Amino acid sequence: MSLKEYFENALSVDAYKAQMKVNQTEMQQVYEQFEAPEDARVAELKDRHLRVLAISEDWCGDAMMNNAVLLRLAEQAQMEVRFALRDSNLDLIDQYLTNGTSRSIPIYIFMDENFEEVAVWGPRAEGVQAFITDSRQDLPPKDDPTFEEKSKAKHQLAHEAFLSTPAFWNDVYTSILNKVAQ
Structure with a gap:
């Protein structure tokens, strides 16, 4: 299928x-709290x-x-956003693997009026990736009996940080804008 399709x-x-069904309230919470900064590149x-x-x-x-x-950036820049569910579109995500191996999401494909790809962003801003890497460095090996429990705790820590850290939101905004406004 083409990007247009x-x-x-x-x-x-x-x-x-x-x-x-899982993160609707949380996504709306971030959306409502995030105030996109003014940036001349949006025009x-x-x-x-x-x-x-x-x-x-x-x-x-x-x-x-x-x-x-x-969604905040899209409002500012008057970009139409549509969502393709990763798990129902493996042929699509497999064209945008992270590090050539991982089906990490989200992935944002920016297209011009002719549905030609102009930029791809995702799955994380650099500052957010640094936080995740740092927070997970003390996890035991995967074969450790406590790994699963400790990994779930790290996921919860990240989830809470994603909901309450405006610096992350700004990092994501700037990272996306840097990628697409080149």
Whole structure:
């Protein structure tokens, strides 16, 4: 399928939100609290009439935070956003693997008026990745009997940080803008 076909078959923002069962409230919370900073590059994006195909899933904490920030940026730049569910579109996500191996999400594909890819962003901003890497460095090896429990605790720590750290939201916003406004 072409990017145009994926986009046309993807969920609208409202349809994506309506199907959410895990992080809907949390995504809305970040969306409502995040105040996108003023940036002159946003006006340039408006003139480009971009569309965004977001590969996402409701269960993903990164997507919960990043999607809220993306939606604020999209409002500013008047970009239409549609959501393709990763687990239903493995052929799509496999074209955008993180480090060539991982189906990490979210992935944002920015397209021009002709549905030609102009930029791809995801799954994390650099500052957020540094936080995750640092927070997980004391995990025991995967074969350790306590690994699963301790890993779940780290996921919860990240989830709470994603909900309550405006610096992360700003980092995501700047990271996306740096990528797409080149």
